Amino acid sequence: MSKILTVSPSPHVHSDESVNKIMYRVVLAMMPALAWSVFVFGFDALRVTLTAVAACIVFEYLIQKFLMKVTPSVTDGSAIITGILLAFNVPANIPWWIIIIGALVSIGIAKLSFGGLGNNIFNPALVGRVFLLISFPVHMTSWPVNIQSGVDAVTSATPLGLIKESIKNGQVLSDVLGDVPGTMDMLLGNIGGSLGEVSALLLIVGGIYMLFRKVITWHIPVAVLGSMAIFSGILWLVNPEIFMNPVFHLLTGGAMLGAIFMATDMVTSPMTPKGQIIYGVGIGIITISIRTWGAYPEGISFAILLMNAVTPLINTYIKPKRFGGTK
Amino acid sequence: MLKTFKPGGVHPPENKISAGKSIEVLAIPKTVSIPVSQHIGAPAVALVNRGDEVKVGQVIAKSGGFVSANIHSSVSGKVKKIDIIPDSSGYPKSGIVIDVEGDEWLEKIDRSEELVKDFDLDSKEIVDKIMEAGIVGLGGATFPTHVKLVPPKGMKAEILIINGVECEPYLTSDHRLMLEKANEIVVGTRLLMKAMGIEKGYIGIENNKPDAISLLTEKTKEYPNIKVVSLKVKYPQGGEKQLIKAITGREVPSGGLPIAVGTVVSNVGTAFAVYEAVQKNKPLFERIVTVTGKSVEKPSNFKVRIGTAVSELIEAAGGTPEDTGKIISGGPMMGKAIAKTDVSVTKGTSGILIIKDEESKRRETIACIRCSKCVSVCPMGLEPYLLMTVSQKQMWDAVEANKVMDCIECGSCSYTCPSNRPLLDYIRLGKGKVGQIMRARKN
Secondary structure, rough: OOOOOOOOOOOOOOOOOOHHHHHHHHHHHHHHHHHHHHHOHHHHHHHHHHHHHHHHEEEEEEHHHHHHOOOOHHHHOOOHHHHHHHHHHOOOOOOHHHHHHHHHHHHHHHHHHHHHOOOOOOOOHHHHHHHHHHOOHHOOOEHHHHHHHHOOEEEEOOOHHHHHHHOOOOHHHHHHHOOOOOOOHHHOOOOOOOOOOOOOOHHHHHHHHHHHOOOOOOHHHHHHHHHHHHHHHHHHHOOOOOOOOHHHHHOOOHHHHHHHHHHHOOOOOOOOOOHHHHHHHHHHHHHHHHHOOOOOOOOOOHHHHHHHHHHHHHHHHHEEEEEEOOO | OOOOOOOOOOOOOOOOOOOOEEEEOOOOOEEEEOOOOOOOOOOEEEOOOOOOOEEEEEEEEEOOOOOOOEOOOOEEEEEEEEEEEEEEHHHEEEEEEEEEEEEEEEOOOOOOOOOOOOOOHHHHHHHHHHOOOOOEOOOOOOHHHHHHOOOOOOOOEEEEEEEOOOOOOOOOOOHHHHHHHHHHHHHHHHHHHHHHHHOOEEEEOOOOOOOOOOHHHHOOOOOEEEEEEEEEOEEEOOOOOHHHHHHHOOOOOOOOOOHOEEEEEEEHHHHHHHHHHHHHHHOEHHHHHHEEEEOOOOOOOEEEEOOOOOOHHHHHHOOOOEEEEEEOOOOOOOEEEOOOOOOOOOOOOOEEEEHHHHHHOOOOOOOOOOOHHHHOOOOOOOOOOHHHHHHOOHHHHHHHHOOOOHHOOHHHHHHOOOOOOOHHHHHHHHHHHHHHHHHHOOO
């Protein structure tokens, strides 16, 4: 036989894991929440999501091809995730041109200007979201009515917004608790809010799927939600008249969406389990702090972005336990 | 719950195609090329000259230093030449080429199949016989066994672990040996324990070999100080440090040897070779080699004379398949791809694996997505992604500070990386460079 053999260093076999598979599992995990969103916000939810995804793919392709002059990598699925997450973080009735601006900021500034997939410091979808929140505060906080909530109005408030408003007006919580949706409604998603954040339950379903498929580990979601629960629980025990209970905090706003889908973004979160817990606890504490004392009713986006910035530092100082190491 | 090591580990498909194939004796080839360096340490020094007549089992090259091993003729015949022959990595190495004539063994070798259990020898006599027989670790590391049996001053071995894990996918030579030579392995284990004055012995086997576990459990019943430990399947459990951790819970310190935690590990093949050397006066000149692969016509486990060309083994297994892309000496995780099949089987050759063309090429590398899978699978608690980056950037201080020398090169990181990054390639580069720097510092 005169055939030339391939020679390369070991290992000679590879697992069937690939970046594509990981990305499409994440996309699949977001589908229940998206379906719910279409159910409660109507066709608008689908329109916004598809616009965001299309814009992210197109911008990634154009920028890579014509500005960066590299082979476009849109097929890896990461632009789709950014698009869906961006859509999940805006009201379902947002004008089309705002979501396109958001996509440009997410892909162009937050992702590709750092070098593309794997090199970005901050979660692209969240950078886009925060950019839109600061630039278009009115559009970004005019929530469409949740069809299932049974409220007869054109716009509605989010539970977190409701609480922030009443505290600002000097009311005590016992006066407004009647206006706050019930726990069951919050769990299922019969409340107002951003497109993809309303159904805590279906976000958890997606999270369990990702855990099962080993896309994420439990460390970050548990650290984020656990620290939110503990911190808000302490405040609540101190004075339930001005601080909301932990169940409310976990089921409202972007807590579940952030803890399960955005804080767990591989690229921008720490590499070791211990580092991930520190990062998650940081997000939880900052989130509750912003919700309680900040100007915005919700703070998990800012909290994640702040902890994204700390991630390289965590990776530098928090090392895995070395086998046979002295400490 | 079954024992295993932590941290890390992966589960590559086992593909133990040849597990059901009994050991067959491979026909003696017409010529053998026996390298004088088949072990870690100094090459052996050739004792024969061109034209010399040799018998099976005769020493043809003598141990060349403290860490070295004797080399014996695996055939009888005439020394054709002492020449430079390529080793499995393609490097030119000195070797002895012998033309085979008949099959005449040294008389002292007991060729009967009868089980001998003679435990009257003292420790020194056992070690001497092992040294004489040129036994090295047959799990692949090929460290001379007699050196391992004499611990450095002030250190004492309390536990002997016999490694029957065979965690490499495809390979089945140890598995077959355990099934067919269980009595001999147990005697070998007792001899090794006696040689070191060890009271406690374990035989570690992964639970994908239930037949070997139950057989050895039965054979060790009469020796309460030898226990068979069933282990949960996980690669690289056959790694010395991982096996010690799995069985004893002890961690060999960074940069240290197993003896630092009172343990010594030997492969089942080594235990069998020790039996043959001590009870049968038979030096190490043949071993079990698995020849396998998805397209191989007759996947087999052969008993092969050292120095036989790999091509002869492949022929005996049905020839090189049409779709061959790569031939590996060893298993798919840690074995070496060979460029030509005229290289010799040596003491460290556990298997010949033939990989199909479509599985032999690496996939395209893309950017690291920082998924941290490499960190979570690393059995040494290292950060492969980081070691690769700092090696690429030639930041050798950082490579060293991040414990590159602890890497056992098991390949779990490269295996698992969803971006197909060549993590281990760069870690090896860093290891080599840091090793150089460390040696220079010492001098």
